[in-house]
Amino acid sequence: MRSSLAGALALGVIMCVGSSAMAEAPGDPKAVKSTDGKYFDAKGDPTYNVGPDGKVDWYTFSGYRRYHAECHVCHGPNGGGSTYAPALKDSVKQFNYAEFAGIVIGGRQNGNSVMPAFADNKNASCYIDDLYVYLRALSTGAIEAGRPAKKEERPEAFAKAEAECMGQK
Amino acid sequence: MHKLLLSTSVAVLALAGAAKADELLTLQKDPKQWVMPTGDYANLRHSALKQITTENVGKLAPAWQFSTGVLRGHEGAPLVIGDVLYLHTPFPNNVYALDLKDPDHKILWKYEPKQDPSVVPVMCCDTVNRGLAYGDGKIFLAQADTTLVALDAKTGKLLWSVKNGDPSKGQTSTAAPHVFKDKVFVGIAGGEFGVRGHITAYDLKTGQQVWRGYSMGPDADTLIEPGKTTHLGKAVEKDSGITTWEGDQWKIGGGTTWGWYSYDPELNLVYYGSGNPSTWNPKQRPGDNRWSMTIWARDLDTGKAKWLYQMTPHDEWDYDGINEMILADQDIGGQKRKTLVHFDRNGFAYTLDRVTGELLVAEKYDPAVNWATKVDMDKSSKTYGRPLVVSKYSTEQNGEDVNTQYVCPAALGSKDQQPATYDAATGLFLVPTNHVCMDYEPFRVSYTAGQPYVGATLEMFPAGKDKGETHTGNFIAWDAKTGKIVWSNKEQFSVWGGATSTDGGVTFYGTLEGYLKAVDTKTGKELYKYKTPSGIIGNVTVYESGGKEYVAVLSGVGGWAGIGLAAGLSKSSEGLGAVGNYASLANYTALGGVLTVFALPN
Numbered sequence: 001m002r003s004s005l006a007g008a009l010a011l012g013v014i015m016c017v018g019s020s021a022m023a024e025a026p027g028d029p030k031a032v033k034s035t036d037g038k039y040f041d042a043k044g045d046p047t048y049n050v051g052p053d054g055k056v057d058w059y060t061f062s063g064y065r066r067y068h069a070e071c072h073v074c075h076g077p078n079g080g081g082s083t084y085a086p087a088l089k090d091s092v093k094q095f096n097y098a099e100f101a102g103i104v105i106g107g108r109q110n111g112n113s114v115m116p117a118f119a120d121n122k123n124a125s126c127y128i129d130d131l132y133v134y135l136r137a138l139s140t141g142a143i144e145a146g147r148p149a150k151k152e153e154r155p156e157a158f159a160k161a162e163a164e165c166m167g168q169k
Numbered sequence: 170m171h172k173l174l175l176s177t178s179v180a181v182l183a184l185a186g187a188a189k190a191d192e193l194l195t196l197q198k199d200p201k202q203w204v205m206p207t208g209d210y211a212n213l214r215h216s217a218l219k220q221i222t223t224e225n226v227g228k229l230a231p232a233w234q235f236s237t238g239v240l241r242g243h244e245g246a247p248l249v250i251g252d253v254l255y256l257h258t259p260f261p262n263n264v265y266a267l268d269l270k271d272p273d274h275k276i277l278w279k280y281e282p283k284q285d286p287s288v289v290p291v292m293c294c295d296t297v298n299r300g301l302a303y304g305d306g307k308i309f310l311a312q313a314d315t316t317l318v319a320l321d322a323k324t325g326k327l328l329w330s331v332k333n334g335d336p337s338k339g340q341t342s343t344a345a346p347h348v349f350k351d352k353v354f355v356g357i358a359g360g361e362f363g364v365r366g367h368i369t370a371y372d373l374k375t376g377q378q379v380w381r382g383y384s385m386g387p388d389a390d391t392l393i394e395p396g397k398t399t400h401l402g403k404a405v406e407k408d409s410g411i412t413t414w415e416g417d418q419w420k421i422g423g424g425t426t427w428g429w430y431s432y433d434p435e436l437n438l439v440y441y442g443s444g445n446p447s448t449w450n451p452k453q454r455p456g457d458n459r460w461s462m463t464i465w466a467r468d469l470d471t472g473k474a475k476w477l478y479q480m481t482p483h484d485e486w487d488y489d490g491i492n493e494m495i496l497a498d499q500d501i502g503g504q505k506r507k508t509l510v511h512f513d514r515n516g517f518a519y520t521l522d523r524v525t526g527e528l529l530v531a532e533k534y535d536p537a538v539n540w541a542t543k544v545d546m547d548k549s550s551k552t553y554g555r556p557l558v559v560s561k562y563s564t565e566q567n568g569e570d571v572n573t574q575y576v577c578p579a580a581l582g583s584k585d586q587q588p589a590t591y592d593a594a595t596g597l598f599l600v601p602t603n604h605v606c607m608d609y610e611p612f613r614v615s616y617t618a619g620q621p622y623v624g625a626t627l628e629m630f631p632a633g634k635d636k637g638e639t640h641t642g643n644f645i646a647w648d649a650k651t652g653k654i655v656w657s658n659k660e661q662f663s664v665w666g667g668a669t670s671t672d673g674g675v676t677f678y679g680t681l682e683g684y685l686k687a688v689d690t691k692t693g694k695e696l697y698k699y700k701t702p703s704g705i706i707g708n709v710t711v712y713e714s715g716g717k718e719y720v721a722v723l724s725g726v727g728g729w730a731g732i733g734l735a736a737g738l739s740k741s742s743e744g745l746g747a748v749g750n751y752a753s754l755a756n757y758t759a760l761g762g763v764l765t766v767f768a769l770p771n
Contacts (some may be wrong), residue, residue, distance in 0.1 A: 006739065065626045069614070069625065070621050070623070073293060083760065084289055100621075109286075109287075111286075112284070112289075113289075114286050115290070116287065116619075117308045121617050122617065123614045123618075123620065123621060123623075126292075147572075147626070147628050166615050
């Protein structure tokens, strides 16, 4: 799971550098299938799932946690943006999954605005799908600002992939 | 007081052969000037000016304003040296010298550092800078990228510069430099990036490093003298900055030093506090994590630690110990004591004997504080001097991936960097406070140099949410002799700007929605308020020019309060709808740096 992600990320970097202007827009974030508690849209990109009782999938919750440790200082709480960095809840409407991943990994600079490269930051790079899914959920208003009140159980597949990626016992 | 003055000048004269007399010791006694960010060495933040009084302050009005041209959080305050006002900005850390003699307040010079903008993403809580220091004809600026520069106060010309840290490793600078006697002191920020904190003394004239004392590590690094340096009256054991950590974790242990420093020239001791241990996930760093969260007393010339007091051993809530140490002499139990008073992020106000480090008083200065029942004051107890932690609010005991709920105060503390003031006439400390609680969930993180190393997420909300209250700040008067609140004014938002008291019986402070307020020091009665162009997180400067008393403050909302409160609180208080609509800060103010100077009308 995570190794195929790494492949996608490498591709993302290339795509981002090579053809970001012409990149394909992200598709409808509606979840059409799920595997081991992870949801995917019709294009096969990771997406969120919010149950009728407001219960979010684990990845959305995990993205919420990591976002507010790694990203929110510049990008503002709940993806809302600041004078230094764009509102990511809007950015993910324009950037597709591969572009998003490419920027997180490779970073970018626009004048005085610097997005650091998070390739070596496992607290972000191991959770790119989680961050993307969380921001997608904010972008459509599927979840509100703040901590999601209810969440699905942590899937086994997540725990295993996390331990591998973070290099923990 | 006179006796103290005399003995100090004798001491200075005795040293005059070796070093130039301590000019700041004289300058800080002139109430017409505001020569250091903390007002004086003791951090009293008190002005002896008394043209503006409780009687006439209601007539106060803005006299002139100046735009800094910079957005984001404007912490700190301008200096006034002679007829010149020196002003700093957040990143990119521009410096202005304004002519107070000139009716148009002409810009005498401007300094614009060139800094790599990649420092911005490694600043934890906005791109704030807490101001400038003055000494030996120089203006000192600690840039965000940790470059300490000395500028000619007359021309703005760069005289020397020195690099105090490495931003590519997450080391940044937000604190004001402090000049004490013949040295300039700077700290380091980056507790959310696993930076090992240190304080460094540089020679005022040359910029040569004189000493550096780390917050943790071997005694050679911390400048602790085992068997000699004391903690609560007991000698500290060898390498305590290593043995209270697991393995090599002390190397990324935090304990950064981004607060205000004070100095007692008679004792020749420098006082400051160290910040949170890294990471915010307590499970990942077993042990007391010494000497994070500690009050330090170091010798000015050698840096050797005389005494220490760790307030929050093995922190589980991000209660940095960096808030200012106020050096006031007070009668305690019928005895005149040289005390140090410190309002900690953890919600306890500590009164210590600053000669010996003896703990005299430790009481909650916000009744909402719940993470500990009290600080153990029983000298014969095994837990003497330690907070008695309530299990329910222990993020260590509840563990990783568990959301510990309704911990008070929130991580930004019952008070953060916003400095308090001491008014000797009433014996009161006037304290800007936060009234905010949190849910805190720690989780596992991995360390990479220069990358965030946070390890927890938190949600903050008004402390009285369960009672339907919506205010997130109080401005209080505190008796540090007994540890009691004397009066308390509710504030809609956390009071994130520093207060200044005066001999006119008036205390000034700014609010997050942008008011400059004046209250009666004795009673807390609000006597004046004026809404400045943006929220105030700066401190109040009081000075005299052309025979007139002025009150100056920077507005420019931001800082942690700006990031954490502007958007973070609206959701958490939604349940309050029936009681009253809690509106977010963004409904009251917007970004923008402006200095506003107030005076009585002619």
